[in-house]
Amino acid sequence: MLIAALYDIHGNFPALQAVLNELGRLEVDQIIVGGDVVLGPKSSGL
Numbered sequence: 001m002l003i004a005a006l007y008d009i010h011g012n013f014p015a016l017q018a019v020l021n022e023l024g025r026l027e028v029d030q031i032i033v034g035g036d037v038v039l040g041p042k043s044s045g046l
């Protein structure tokens with residue numbers, strides 16, 4: 001089982017897209033997201 005852990009996304013949508021594309025290529029079984037998730041592309045962090 002291949003597990004990916006994503007942290008510190010901070011609303012950086014282009015970087016998140018790149019990571020998710022790579023995870024799709026690697027065919028991970030599970031993605032865990034934790035810490036510092038801010039909604040919206042290029043969010044200011046409110």
